[in-house]
Amino acid sequence: LAKTTQPISMDSYEGQEVNITCSHNNIATNDYITWYQQFPSQGPRFIIQGYKTKVTNEVASLFIPADRKSSTLSLPRVSLSDTAVYYCLVGDPFSYGGSQGNLIFGKGTKLSVKP
Amino acid sequence: KAGVTQTPRYLIKTRGQQVTLSCSPISGHRSVSWYQQTPGQGLQFLFEYFSETQRNKGNFPGRFSGRQFSNSRSEMNVSTLELGDSALYLCASSMRQGEQTQYFGPGTRLLVL
Numbered sequence: 001l002a003k004t005t006q007p008i009s010m011d012s013y014e015g016q017e018v019n020i021t022c023s024h025n026n027i028a029t030n031d032y033i034t035w036y037q038q039f040p041s042q043g044p045r046f047i048i049q050g051y052k053t054k055v056t057n058e059v060a061s062l063f064i065p066a067d068r069k070s071s072t073l074s075l076p077r078v079s080l081s082d083t084a085v086y087y088c089l090v091g092d093p094f095s096y097g098g099s100q101g102n103l104i105f106g107k108g109t110k111l112s113v114k115p
Numbered sequence: 116k117a118g119v120t121q122t123p124r125y126l127i128k129t130r131g132q133q134v135t136l137s138c139s140p141i142s143g144h145r146s147v148s149w150y151q152q153t154p155g156q157g158l159q160f161l162f163e164y165f166s167e168t169q170r171n172k173g174n175f176p177g178r179f180s181g182r183q184f185s186n187s188r189s190e191m192n193v194s195t196l197e198l199g200d201s202a203l204y205l206c207a208s209s210m211r212q213g214e215q216t217q218y219f220g221p222g223t224r225l226l227v228l
Binding site for chain 1: 119203
């Protein structure tokens with residue numbers, strides 16, 4: 001799996017838009033970008049997945065430039081409950097078996113939302 | 116659909132003992148993966164089971180083992196517990212083997228004294 005680099009931590013205030021950028025310079029042609037959110041003492045939760053351009057769901061947006069060497073998770077109008085660790089992962093979601101299928105989590109970005 | 120469930124949620128053991136953790140995947144999901152999370156090492160992949168067979172294994176000693184039953188439920192076992200095995204053990208399920216989109220359970224918090 002392609003290695004990813006994210007900021008270790010970010011601070012924000014309630015109501016602001018938060019953008020977390022992930023670098024993945026060695027992303028392969030078949031790789032998708034997937035983001036997970038994890039609250040303390042809970043399992044990670046899938047947020048969003050994309051391949052190129054922009055993907056939006058009810059929780060977040062994912063922006064991926066044409067060269068796909070980075071991606072940005074955008075959280076609109078964050079609240080205190082968005083305080084969590086956010087993980088960026090890169091891999092082939094259709095790789096059935098083999099090491100490519102394992103989720104390799106980095107350190108993630110610890111987002112702290114303040115009132 | 117009910118989510119991934121793990122039992123027990125909390126466990127305290129002493130060094131040298133063994134422990135068995137249980138995971139019930141989302142209905143219809145056939146793949147179950149196990150992860151260990153510690154403050155120092157973060158989230159690390161242990162192994163993945165699909166159709167009752169271990170398909171992938173992470174870099175953990177043989178003391179860590181698992182199995183999957185015909186109903187896709189899975190158990191993991193850690194023998195001869197060490198202090199360093201204290202961690203949050205997470206189970207995740209997906210429909211197919213090796214999927215990037217996995218659904219995690221709440222975890223089992225194991226403390227080894």
